[in-house]
Every structure is written in structure tokens, then in C-alpha cells.
Amino acid sequence: MLRAITAAAAVFIAGAGIAFAAGDAEHPHDHPFSFDSPVGAYDMGAVQRGYQVYQQVCANCHGMDHLAYRHLGERGAPFALYMVRNEETAELEPHVGKPAHGGQFVDVTENAYVRAIAAGVTVTDVDPNSGQPVDRPGRISDRFRSPFPNEIAARASNGGAYPPDLSVITAARHGGADYIYALLTGYTGASEGTLYENPYFPGRMIAMPPPLIEGAVPYADPETPQTVEQYSADVTHFLQWASDPHMEERKKLGIVVLAFLIVLSGLLYLSYKQIWRNESH
Ligand code: HEC
Structure with a gap:
């Protein structure tokens, strides 16, 4: 038995050596x-x-x-715009990225930051009259420039x-x-x-x-x-x-589903106890 294990270990080590010699990549740290x-x-x-x-x-x-530039300004995206009430002045102020609490989401077509990001990029389009390529400033509906x-x-x-x-x-x-x-x-x-x-x-x-x-x-x-x-x-x-732009919603939904399943299991257990209460088994 011991000999078999030693032999297996030797094969494993030799294998690892060959893999390393072939220039295998290092494992990334966490x-x-x-x-x-x-x-x-x-x-x-x-x-x-x-x-x-x-x-x-x-x-x-x-x-x-x-990705299109408008994706940067959708709900939950990095440049999503929210109007947040300033507690001191009671004025609504723009806030880029989800505020800690509250805030009224501004549709991406009204989002000046994302519009500026898109307009800062030069996109090559086809001129509708001549059919020749022309450069124009980007729009939020454009995909990221290649x-x-x-x-x-x-x-x-x-x-x-x-x-x-x-x-x-x-x-x-x-x-x-x-x-x-x-x-x-x-x-x-x-x-x-x-x-x-x-x-x-x-x-x-x-x-x-x-x-x-x-x-x-x-x-x-x-x-x-x-x-x-x-x-x-x-x-x-x-x-x-x-x-993975929708990760956060997915995780939140996962927690709700888990909580629901736990409550459901409790109810099922209680009703099982109730139904079988007079039966000996
Ligand atoms: C000067 C051009 C250049 C720039 C700038 C550049 N890359 Fe690259 N990148 C390459 C090329 C070429 C490859 C393909 C390499 C190969 O196959 O050997 C590559 C490959 C990659 C890969 C794939 C590696 C794989 O596992 O196949 C990633 C990820 C990557 N680049 C990320 C980035 C990021 C992030 C940046 C910006 C910080 C960046 N690159 C900037 C030229 C560039």
C-alpha cells in the first residue's frame, strides 16, 4: 500500500515537473x-x-x-446620475453613482456626464450623402469605439x-x-x-x-x-x-430567495407536525 502511494506521489511530482518545464503559468493570488x-x-x-x-x-x-456609452449611465452603472436632496439647503443636487440612500434616478438620455463621455470620443461613421467615411463626436447610443x-x-x-x-x-x-x-x-x-x-x-x-x-x-x-x-x-x-453589470441585483435576489426557502421549510415542518400529530409511526 505504502509503495503504491509512494509510486503515485513520484508520478505526480514528475508530472508537475514536466508541466513546469513546459512554461505553465503561475497561479494568480487571491x-x-x-x-x-x-x-x-x-x-x-x-x-x-x-x-x-x-x-x-x-x-x-x-x-x-x-458596451455602448449609454450602459455607463444605466441604473446601478458607474456613471448613473441621481438627484439627491441636500439636507441643509433642501436643493436637489446631481450625484454620479448610486448615493448611500435616496436619490431620484435620472434617465441616461438626460445624463450630461455620459453624454460628455460619448461626445469626447471620435467615431467614424458613413456620410449619409456621399457614402464616404466621416468622423463625428460619439453619441450615447454608440458602442465603445474599437x-x-x-x-x-x-x-x-x-x-x-x-x-x-x-x-x-x-x-x-x-x-x-x-x-x-x-x-x-x-x-x-x-x-x-x-x-x-x-x-x-x-x-x-x-x-x-x-x-x-x-x-x-x-x-x-x-x-x-x-x-x-x-x-x-x-x-x-x-x-x-x-x-457582470447585474451582479448586485442577482445577489440581492439570491438572499431573498434563501430567506423565503428558510421560512417555507419552517412552515412545511410545522404543518407536517400538525398533520401527523395523532399518528404513531
Ligand atoms: C499597445 C497595445 C496594448 C495596450 C495599450 C493594452 N494591451 Fe492588452 N493586449 C495587447 C495584445 C497585443 C494582447 C495579446 C497578447 C498575446 O496574445 O500575447 C493583449 C492581451 C491582453 C489580455 C489577454 C491576456 C490573455 O490571457 O489572453 C488582457 C486581459 C489585456 N490585454 C488587458 C489589458 C488592459 C486591462 C489594458 C489597459 C490597462 C491593456 N490590455 C492595454 C495589447 C495591448
Whole structure:
């Protein structure tokens, strides 16, 4: 028996050695995100900053084709607008992101912030008269602008590698948000031609140059550090929201369903006791 176990262990260790030799990726650490637990919610400040990082850095190479600018201003989204009554002046004041309590949701078509975000992007459209491509400011109904017209152009600009669409990337990669965070913070600094060493990427050599540099994205809030770690956590938070925008409602519904099932079980037990009270079994 002991011999069998030793033999199995030896095979396992040898197998692990071979896998490591083949350049298998390192397992990402568990990063503490606010949305991790079964009742956890998004930190909307982080999602807002993460959009800024995506827009200023990642959007130069990656599209997010499933998202339109109006999605940023829908209920529960990072730039949703609410009118909140100021307790001192009794005036209604605009508040971006869900307020702690109260607040009247403003429809996204009336949301000046999201309109400004869309208008800040230049979109290539077709001129209705000439049929020629023309540039115009973005509208809230536009999908996120893709940096390249097609995959061939994207590969041609990236040494043959394709920067994948990031709309649902945290759902599409094993390890989810932890993997994205580990990848963005995991560059070793070594490179070989146009490939950069990153132990978290399968194969360990990635064609994406380290995208984040300390201080590159200016945050409005002076309290938030402008480090690679903070940018990475924020942009990952945004990408997680994009992959799963209805997580919070789903978790709340889950809790209601659980409470209902517990009450139902209690009632069923009591009625079972009542029905069988005079029977011996
Ligand atoms: C200069 C262009 C460029 C920029 C800027 C850039 N990327 Fe990339 N990215 C790439 C390329 C190219 C790949 C494909 C790499 C490969 O297949 O080796 C890639 C791949 C990825 C992947 C997929 C890795 C995998 O597991 O397949 C993720 C996630 C990613 N990038 C996130 C980001 C984020 C987040 C940002 C912004 C902070 C960003 N990228 C900025 C070019 C870029």
C-alpha cells in the first residue's frame, strides 16, 4: 500500500515537473476585491477610475464591443446620475453613482456626464450623402469605439498578436478578476524582441507591452494613489463590472430567495407536525 502511494506521489511530482518545464503559468493570488463575497458589491469609485484607465490606456489597443456609452449611465452603472436632496439647503443636487440612500434616478438620455463621455470620443461613421467615411463626436447610443477597423489591422499593429475584446474578459479567463490583476501587475521587466515576460500568462511570454506606468493616468481625487497596483485594481474592477453589470441585483435576489426557502421549510415542518400529530409511526 505504502509503495503504491509512494509510486503515485513520484508520478505526480514528475508530472508537475514536466508541466513546469513546459512554461505553465503561475497561479494568480487571491486579490481582495469588494465584489468577492456572496454579499459583496462593486466599489463604484473604483469602477469609475477603472473606466478612466481603460479609456486612456487600454482602449488604444482593445475594444469593448458589447458596451455602448449609454450602459455607463444605466441604473446601478458607474456613471448613473441621481438627484439627491441636500439636507441643509433642501436643493436637489446631481450625484454620479448610486448615493448611500435616496436619490431620484435620472434617465441616461438626460445624463450630461455620459453624454460628455460619448461626445469626447471620435467615431467614424458613413456620410449619409456621399457614402464616404466621416468622423463625428460619439453619441450615447454608440458602442465603445474599437481602436482598429478589423483583426488584420489590430494584428499588424501588435507584432502579429491580437488584443482581445475586453467586454467579458473576466468571465472568459480562468481565474477571472484575480488573473487580470495578476497579469497587469506581474511583468518581470525581462523581454525578448516584442515579447515580455509575465509568469501569469500561459506560455510566460506575452505580446502586450506592460501597459501601466506609475502616474500615467491622472486621478481627480488626490487621495487615491497613482500606482501600477492601484490602476490595475481599478481597471480590473471596471472590467468585472462590464462582464457582470447585474451582479448586485442577482445577489440581492439570491438572499431573498434563501430567506423565503428558510421560512417555507419552517412552515412545511410545522404543518407536517400538525398533520401527523395523532399518528404513531
Ligand atoms: C499597445 C497595445 C496594448 C495596450 C495599450 C493594452 N494591451 Fe492588452 N493586449 C495587447 C495584445 C497585443 C494582447 C495579446 C497578447 C498575446 O496574445 O500575447 C493583449 C492581451 C491582453 C489580455 C489577454 C491576456 C490573455 O490571457 O489572453 C488582457 C486581459 C489585456 N490585454 C488587458 C489589458 C488592459 C486591462 C489594458 C489597459 C490597462 C491593456 N490590455 C492595454 C495589447 C495591448
